Amino acid sequence: MKKILFLSIFGLLYSLAWAQPAPVANESEVRSGRIKGVILDADSQSPMEYANIAIYSKRDSSLVTGGITNDKGHFEIEGLGFGEYYAEAIFIGYEKSSHSGIRIAPANQVVDIGEITLSASSLTIGDVNVVADRQRIEYKIDKKVINVDQDINAAGGTAIDVLENTPSVEVDIDGNVSLRGSSSFTVLIDGKPSVLSGSDALRQLPASAIDNIEIITNPSAKYEPDGMAGIINVVMKKNVLSGFNGIVNAMVGTGNKYRTDLNLNYRTRKTNLFFGTDWNNYNSFGEIFSERQIFQHDTTNFIITEGKRDSERRGFNLRGGADFFLTDRATLTLSLTGGQYGNDNGGRSQLHEYSMPGTTERFIINDNLSGREGNQFSSNLSFQQKFDESGLHKLDFLLYYSARTGDDQENQDEYLTNSSYQGNLGFIDRIQSSETEEENEFRFKLDYVRPLSSGGKFEAGMQSTLDREQEEFTFSNYDPETSNWISNPLFTSSMDFRRDIHAGYVTLGGKMGVIQYMAGLRGEYTFREIEHEKAEEPVTLNRFDLFPTAHLSLDASETTQIMTSYSRRINRPSGRDLDPFPNYMNQYTIRQGNPALKPEYTSSIELGIMQRFGKSFISAETFYRTTNNLISMVQELRDNGIIYLTSDNINRDHSLGAEVMGNFNIAKWFQLNSSVSYFNYRIKGELNGESIDRESNNYSLRMNGSFRLAPESRVQLMAFYRGPSVQAQGESKSMFFSNISYRQEFFDKKLSATLSLRDIFGTSQFENMSYGPNFSNKFRMKRESQVLQLTLSYKINNYKQDRGQGEMNGEGGDQGGGRM
Structure with missing residues (x-):
């Protein structure tokens, strides 16, 4: 079953509010230690953006610090003192994963713990094990992401049908799309311009070939400024399995x-x-x-x-x-x-x-x-x-x-x-x-x-x-x-x-x-x-x-x-x-x-x-x-x-x-x-x-x-x-x-x-x-x-689309999404 890719940023704030001092040799020690790695979806092996990573002291299991992954699933935690730690990776809708045996020392100040994989959480109904679905709509810092596979009303339709039930978007009786009341918007396909424009472009895209649609109403300067209401970026499916x-x-x-x-x-x-x-x-x-x-x-x-x-x-x-x-x-x-x-x-x-x-x-x-x-x-x-x-x-x-x-x-x-x-x-x-x-x-x-x-x-x-x-x-x-x-x-x-x-x-x-x-x-x-x-x-x-x-x-x-x-x-x-x-x-x-x-x-x-x-x-x-x-x-x-x-x-x-x-x-x-x-x-x-x-x-x-x-x-x-x-x-x-x-x-x-x-x-x-x-x-x-x-x-052969294809080539970043 598809996994929940629900936006989760609270771990970073939690770590800042409740963090304990790291175990150090003395108070004057320079806190130069770093821990880095990458968090992947265990099923698709795709990187997980906005996953939480928490660093704990092995001595007393106190929370030291934490962070979140970038659009490539990478994280890097800095400012750690010498000592022993363990890490926990968390993402809503997935089982927690731990990594122990982390030691920071003068001769080993940077520790790469490599890949951490997260498996989708499950619940039991009777004797049946059910894996959690992705949310239909994810709200990120600068955009809304509509996961098309969770919109079964759009099955057999086009991108227009997906947008019919999307916040900030309206579709009239002729299938013409408006974004917050304006028909002036830019359509991108995998972060690149479309041959057709506006609603004409969206009518040509079958919903079954779309992974997600990003609604970006206030894009950064990296994007072209055309379109008064913003950008609708259509991310097409792309397989990640060998x-x-x-x-x-x-x-x-x-x-x-x-x-x-x-x-x-x-x-x-x-x-x-x-x-x-x-x-x-x-x-x-x-x-x-x-x-x-x-x-x-x-x-x-x-x-x-x-x-x-x-x-x-x-x-x-x-x-x-x-x-x-x-x-x-x-x-x-x-x-x-x-x-x-x-x-x-x-x-x-x-x-x-x-x-x-x-x-x-x-x-x-x-x-x-x-x-x-x-x-x-x-x-x-x-x-x-x-x-x-x-x-x-x-x-x-x-x-x-x-x-x-x-x-x-x-x-x-x-x-x-x-x-x-x-x-x-x-x-x-x-x-x-x-x-x-x-x-x-x-x-x-x-x-x-x-x-x-x-x-x-x-x-x-x-x-x-x-x-x-x-x-x-x-x-x-x-x-x-x-x-x-x-x-x-x-x-x-x-x-x-x-x-x-x-x-x-x-x-x-x-x-x-x-x-x-x-x-x-x-x-x-x-x-x-x-x-x-x-x-x-x-x-x-x-x-x-x-x-x-x-x-x-x-x-x-x-x-x-x-x-x-x-x-x-x-x-x-x-x-x-x-x-x-x-x-x-x-x-x-x-x-x-x-x-x-x-x-x-x-x-x-x-x-x-x-x-x-x-x-x-x-x-x-x-x-x-x-x-x-x-x-x-x-x-x-x-x-x-x-x-x-x-x-x-x-x-x-x-x-x-x-x-x-x-x-x-x-x-x-x-x-x-x-x-x-x-x-x-x-x-x-x-x-x-x-x-x-x-x-x-x-x-x-x-x-x-x-x-x-x-x-x-x-x-x-x-x-x-x-x-x-x-x-x-x-x-x-x-x-x-x-x-x-x-x-x-x-x-x-x-x-x-x-x-x-x-x-x-x-x-x-x-x-x-x-x-x-x-x-x-x-x-x-x-x-x-x-x-x-x-x-x-x-x-x-169990086709699985790439969940890490969110960044527009040269048009993404923290204010615009991951890779497409």
């Missing part, structure tokens, strides 16, 4: 939903070869309703729309690579990923147009079919050189390249019908549009970490990112007289986008008593150029920005830890946001970019406290986030009766809130994880000379209960509720949904079967309203409910 191992998963669901993936590993002393593939074809169905009112003089025009919104998402990916262990301290890694992605959206809508007062009335059918498909590729070449045995003094190098192509096609037919929406009384409009894009990105990164003699740590690095995009958009109208498609130059254009970012950073961390600290500063120079075929001159930007960060933590007692942090971040507008030429959406709506858009800058402050109660704990966080140059979508009704959508830096917003989260081991067979989030959101700004100041109180509640019916049987129930919120020109209503899953394991846990029912009560829907001086618009969408899914998972 020889050949693997795991295969398959899912089938009602409504034509299919997904499968395979991971294989072959590991020797000098190399580790890994290969994976996944395929998915996922259909979903939904219903939409909208009501638009347009106020012109003394007349109100109504457009009421009802219809279907169906979609099909599909994809196929291959990934592979190798770790080459050149020496005990040097590792070279090469990895390649490639695949195809696509989605089709279609549906038929019925439109009823009429005016009051007036006699105008039309009944219209809109057939809309759109599709997007493309190819993606990425390659990583990384090298790590360690300069000492602990691995803390090191140099990391990363060379990254990615390429993506995309082809969007859309066809719309609108025609008149009778009041029963029967027949075709004549086409109003028939259009075709096509958008092709190609993106290439190059990254170079160098990171250096050096421990300091005072117990602190110095880090420095540099990075260059070169981004190139080309887009072509064609638009055609159907000519019924000639039965030909005629290109429309008003909506046909092409654009080249270039952005170069060169950055450098430094961080300094250390410890003063029970206080840990890290301060950092990152500087970035950005050059951006947009060339549009219809523009006389390219639009350029030259900018230099500074991004300071700070982190503090205090071990207030052996069960209480207090943390605070600050960071400044940026959200850069995309090429599409900046394109000034019109993009046709339908006969009522046109979208247009804004080349004058400025980046958004966010300052974020967090304060948190964690209180442990045995194997349970509660974590409370408060946060304040303010954004300057807030980019908001603006709707404007023009004289031709068409609404134009564009973006502008019209606002400044403020979010002040709190989150309370907890893991509760209520009984041997029942574990509860729940959270409550509340924040006050304020928008300040002007639009067309009028104030658009808005304010709302937003809250959400989530619960995840796990019931162990037998050693190989478990039921998991989750529920989520989100309260109403506001936007610059509107508001959204509340939403609730719940899921339930049952997992059964067979053949000594080599095979598992999971049956899931999603949206049990059919309550999941999205509803909002937007309005301006001369229009209002209501929109509601309800997604497919009560979806039943069956997922099978089979381990080949």
Whole structure:
């Protein structure tokens, strides 16, 4: 059974509070003795981060001092006098392990006790021995870690399904993710950038191939500052056992939903070869309703729309690579990923147009079919050189390249019908549009970490990112007289986008008593150029920005830890946001970019406290986030009766809130994880000379209960509720949904079967309203409910993923996690 990797730091404080003097020859003796070693999981042989090590005097068994392991499982205890000792290693959910016979003398001042292995603790139910599970969510000093194998509701799904029940994260009805109310965040995969961005990247990652997901809302200066809300880092599974191992998963669901993936590993002393593939074809169905009112003089025009919104998402990916262990301290890694992605959206809508007062009335059918498909590729070449045995003094190098192509096609037919929406009384409009894009990105990164003699740590690095995009958009109208498609130059254009970012950073961390600290500063120079075929001159930007960060933590007692942090971040507008030429959406709506858009800058402050109660704990966080140059979508009704959508830096917003989260081991067979989030959101700004100041109180509640019916049987129930919120020109209503899953394991846990029912009560829907001086618009969408899914998972040769793969290559550390 999987082991609990529950964050445990109280041992260090305990040792400081109750430590006894070490046995020494005399009081003037220099306390120069050191004890070092490494703590490993006995089952997987992976290093255990944050494990406790306590040093006792052999003479009277008094506690002398202690410490915790780093992300490599290493520990080093200094300041010990000459004498005899024994050590105890402790980690919640594991049996305690002791090491005796430690002697420090003038001729033997440094003692390396080597490896200490910890075995998972167990409890007895009847005659059956049960090994403890990992917590579903672990709270660390700077992040939340979601252990995916403990979330059986996400079985057969993607990273989106894992995040549906994760504190600080919300997922809307279309699977779009927001982090603390913001959709501006950065997605990393094993600490490296993703070819796709945001929610699109998360949709492509099967949950069964993920070890854990890290939520980092206030990253250090070592990380790129993109994404106002922070970073979502997805850590993929990687086997640690020698020889050949693997795991295969398959899912089938009602409504034509299919997904499968395979991971294989072959590991020797000098190399580790890994290969994976996944395929998915996922259909979903939904219903939409909208009501638009347009106020012109003394007349109100109504457009009421009802219809279907169906979609099909599909994809196929291959990934592979190798770790080459050149020496005990040097590792070279090469990895390649490639695949195809696509989605089709279609549906038929019925439109009823009429005016009051007036006699105008039309009944219209809109057939809309759109599709997007493309190819993606990425390659990583990384090298790590360690300069000492602990691995803390090191140099990391990363060379990254990615390429993506995309082809969007859309066809719309609108025609008149009778009041029963029967027949075709004549086409109003028939259009075709096509958008092709190609993106290439190059990254170079160098990171250096050096421990300091005072117990602190110095880090420095540099990075260059070169981004190139080309887009072509064609638009055609159907000519019924000639039965030909005629290109429309008003909506046909092409654009080249270039952005170069060169950055450098430094961080300094250390410890003063029970206080840990890290301060950092990152500087970035950005050059951006947009060339549009219809523009006389390219639009350029030259900018230099500074991004300071700070982190503090205090071990207030052996069960209480207090943390605070600050960071400044940026959200850069995309090429599409900046394109000034019109993009046709339908006969009522046109979208247009804004080349004058400025980046958004966010300052974020967090304060948190964690209180442990045995194997349970509660974590409370408060946060304040303010954004300057807030980019908001603006709707404007023009004289031709068409609404134009564009973006502008019209606002400044403020979010002040709190989150309370907890893991509760209520009984041997029942574990509860729940959270409550509340924040006050304020928008300040002007639009067309009028104030658009808005304010709302937003809250959400989530619960995840796990019931162990037998050693190989478990039921998991989750529920989520989100309260109403506001936007610059509107508001959204509340939403609730719940899921339930049952997992059964067979053949000594080599095979598992999971049956899931999603949206049990059919309550999941999205509803909002937007309005301006001369229009209002209501929109509601309800997604497919009560979806039943069956997922099978089979381990080949007892496949076990690496629990020590938490550090992002060159992006980790004490404030960012372990190795990936």
